[in-house]
Amino acid sequence: GAVVSQHPSWVICKSGTSVKIECRSLDFQATTMFWYRQFPKQSLMLMATSNEGSKATYEQGVEKDKFLINHASLTLSTLTVTSAHPEDSSFYICSALPGIEGYTFGSGTRLTVV
Amino acid sequence: QKEVEQDPGPLSVPEGAIVSLNCTYSNSAFQYFMWYRQYSRKGPELLMYTYSSGNKEDGRFTAQVDKSSKYISLFIRDSQPSDSATYLCATEGDAGKSTFGDGTTLTVKP
Numbered sequence: 038g039a040v041v042s043q044h045p046s047w048v049i050c051k052s053g054t055s056v057k058i059e060c061r062s063l064d065f066q067a068t069t070m071f072w073y074r075q076f077p078k079q080s081l082m083l084m085a086t087s088n089e090g091s092k093a094t095y096e097q098g099v100e101k102d103k104f105l106i107n108h109a110s111l112t113l114s115t116l117t118v119t120s121a122h123p124e125d126s127s128f129y130i131c132s133a134l135p136g137i138e139g140y141t142f143g144s145g146t147r148l149t150v151v
Numbered sequence: 152q153k154e155v156e157q158d159p160g161p162l163s164v165p166e167g168a169i170v171s172l173n174c175t176y177s178n179s180a181f182q183y184f185m186w187y188r189q190y191s192r193k194g195p196e197l198l199m200y201t202y203s204s205g206n207k208e209d210g211r212f213t214a215q216v217d218k219s220s221k222y223i224s225l226f227i228r229d230s231q232p233s234d235s236a237t238y239l240c241a242t243e244g245d246a247g248k249s250t251f252g253d254g255t256t257l258t259v260k261p
Contacts, residue, residue: 043194080253130195
């Protein structure tokens with residue numbers, strides 16, 4: 038089946054530094070990918086829609102200058118958390134649509150900012 | 152009001168029990184409905200995808216959609232300890248965006 042690979046699976050960084058998370062579609066092309074954020078025991082909240090070759094579309098309340106999204110190819114989207122702070126600590130998950138039925142999610146990245 | 156409301160749980164059942172997980176949604180424009188399973192510290196895994204009222208069965212799992220009452224359910228028959236996870240219902244709306252329920256954590260005890 039379709040696979041979305043997400044790296045790293047976990048990362049610890051110091052406050053003020055930037056962290057890049059990669060999301061790759063391994064066996065299909067994804068013109069659109071979605072980035073979600075999930076706090077413990079809460080559901081997924083859509084952060085932004087990543088569009089290949091164009092600017093990402095951010096959901097209301099998401100700082101586009103803080104969460105930089107680049108969708109440089111049909112198989113790769115990246116999310117960079119800039120100047121990370123402890124409140125940015127969360128579980129970040131990407132997803133893509135390999136076909137017409139349902140989305141495939143990456144395995145997620147647990148970010149801890151210390 | 153949230154667009155997708157999910158029975159909060161947690162839910163604990165003995166092995167072999169039938170499990171019923173339920174959600175309601177508010178937007179009649181939603182056309183597609185999904186159920187995902189999420190294990191701790193992992194991304195969600197698609198279980199069922201439906202786009203019409205009625206039942207869809209896949210092994211021990213049955214998804215049920217009632218568009219007239221905006222109600223979706225997932226039934227798990229002969230539940231197993233390996234089914235212990237958080238289950239998320241979701242709907243798909245504009246531009247492929249999915250809206251998720253808050254999830255129900257299920258524990259199946261051996």
